[in-house]
Amino acid sequence: MLTRSIDRDPYGLTIEEKIFHSAKRLCVVFAAAAVTLSMLDLMNIRSVEAAVDFIHINGQRFSGLPNLIRTGIQSIALESPSPPPFATAMIPRDEIVMTLFPSRNVAADTRAKYESSPVAELAAARHLDAVEFAMDSSAAMMASTTPIVAIPSASLPATSMILASVDPAPLPLPEISPLPVSLPMSAAIPLDMVPLPQSAPGAPPPSPAELLHLEGKDYAKAERCLANAIYFEARSEPVSGQIAVAQVVMNRAFSGFYPNDVCGVVYQNASRHLACQFTFACDGKRKIINERGAWARANRIAKQTLDGKLYVAAVGTSTHYHAVYVHPNWVREMHKNARYGIHNFYRPIAWGNGSEEPVWGSAAVAQNKKK
Numbered sequence: 240m241l242t243r244s245i246d247r248d249p250y251g252l253t254i255e256e257k258i259f260h261s262a263k264r265l266c267v268v269f270a271a272a273a274v275t276l277s278m279l280d281l282m283n284i285r286s287v288e289a290a291v292d293f294i295h296i297n298g299q300r301f302s303g304l305p306n307l308i309r310t311g312i313q314s315i316a317l318e319s320p321s322p323p324p325f326a327t328a329m330i331p332r333d334e335i336v337m338t339l340f341p342s343r344n345v346a347a348d349t350r351a352k353y354e355s356s357p358v359a360e361l362a363a364a365r366h367l368d369a370v371e372f373a374m375d376s377s378a379a380m381m382a383s384t385t386p387i388v389a390i391p392s393a394s395l396p397a398t399s400m401i402l403a404s405v406d407p408a409p410l411p412l413p414e415i416s417p418l419p420v421s422l423p424m425s426a427a428i429p430l431d432m433v434p435l436p437q438s439a440p441g442a443p444p445p446s447p448a449e450l451l452h453l454e455g456k457d458y459a460k461a462e463r464c465l466a467n468a469i470y471f472e473a474r475s476e477p478v479s480g481q482i483a484v485a486q487v488v489m490n491r492a493f494s495g496f497y498p499n500d501v502c503g504v505v506y507q508n509a510s511r512h513l514a515c516q517f518t519f520a521c522d523g524k525r526k527i528i529n530e531r532g533a534w535a536r537a538n539r540i541a542k543q544t545l546d547g548k549l550y551v552a553a554v555g556t557s558t559h560y561h562a563v564y565v566h567p568n569w570v571r572e573m574h575k576n577a578r579y580g581i582h583n584f585y586r587p588i589a590w591g592n593g594s595e596e597p598v599w600g601s602a603a604v605a606q607n608k609k610k
Contacts, residue, residue, distance in 0.1 A: 446547030446599055447489050451500065453545065461501035465489075465541040466534070468505045471519035471526065473582065474533040480580035481537065483554045485544040487584065490558050491516075493596050497558075501545075550600030553577035556593030557584035 252260070448454075453461050465485055473484045491497040491504045497516075498504050508515040515521035528534045543549045553576065560582045561567055573585035586593060 443547065444597065444599055446545065447492075447597075448545040448547070450597055451492065458545070462538070462541050462545060464502040464505045465544065466537045467519075467526075468517055469537040469540055470528065470534055472517060473580070474530060474537060476580035476582065478536070478540070479551060480582060481540050482544065482549050483551050483557075483577070483579045483582065483584060484560065485540055485549070486551055486554050487557055487560055489544060490556050490593070490596065494556075494558055494590070494593070496590075547599035550598065551577070551579075554579070554584050555586070556596050556598075557586045558590070559585040559587070561585075 448458060448461075451461070465488055468488055469481050469485050473481045476484075488501060488504050492499055492501055498507060505517060506515070506520050509520040512521055512523060519526065540549065555576055557576045559569070559573060561570075563578075563581050563583060570585065572587055572589070574588050576584050576586060578584070
């Protein structure tokens with residue numbers, strides 16, 4: 240006799256075990272939710288309160304949501320009506336005079352005004368080419384614009400203007416005088432009659448380089464010649480004595496009795512042995528630069544002198560100098576201005592004090608302020 244078990248799952252869990260496992264899972268879920276809510280509270284995120292407030296605020300919307308869904312379902316047509324509705328309109332070909340009711344005049348006027356506005360015209364012309372539309376609009380505007388005719392002032396009718404005053408007599412309008420016309424001058428004004436502007440008292444005068452128009456290669460050449468004179472004539476002197484030697488070279492260039500360029504002044508008569516203006520240029524000795532510090536200082540003094548930054552007021556417009564250990568004969572005709580180091584600086588008495596010759600630097604600014 241064959242027997243068969245009536246249990247469908249002999250190796251499965253019992254009902255008590257299934258209920259126990261389900262309860263355990265539910266407890267784990269609730270525990271996880273509680274931990275999550277606790278963490279949100281610690282992070283100052285009130286999720287439950289926010290959800291309650293949201294439901295409370297939008298309660299009316301949620302209560303009306305079923306009615307809205309029901310209305311939407313009812314408005315949906317499942318089948319299209321057969322036959323489809325249609326209407327027939329008869330358009331007469333003759334002219335019809337339509338009378339608008341008074342209550343609709345305002346709406347019609349507003350619509351006509353809107354359709355004739357520039358914005359509506361631009362919207363209606365969006366399918367056209369922009370350039371062609373602009374050309375057509377400008378041509379139409381030019382054709383429709385009333386031409387402006389200039390009426391001369393002489394042809395204006397004489398009218399009167401009546402003002403509210405105690406005098407009943409009308410006041411005539413003022414006459415419009417024609418615009419003044421500039422006529423060409425018959426003769427030019429002489430230059431000596433034109434007042435020239437004076438320089439400001441505090442403005443620095445032109446530098447020696449600007450007065451001699453030194454630029455580029457000419458400036459570099461003049462700077463090199465002036466540095467040679469400073470180095471070979473006064474490199475053992477104090478800085479003020481070296482500046483004084485450079486100033487003498489520049490004074491000679493501006494005096495009118497010597498060449499009007501720096502190199503011409505320094506190397507004047509250099510081909511004559513011991514008969515030149517500066518001894519180093521014609522003594523026949525080989526010129527070698529051994530003291531680099533003195534050479535760099537001489538170049539710096541030469542550049543600043545050409546730029547008008549160095550000027551010794553005591554030396555002034557001196558054009559001659561000599562060492563104290565020699566006594567030349569031409570000293571009798573000179574006026575001594577100053578002494579720096581072993582050099583005495585002079586200017587010929589017959590040449591005057593040189594007040595008309597240019598000065599530069601702070602001394603020139605002070606001289607302009609005195610004027």
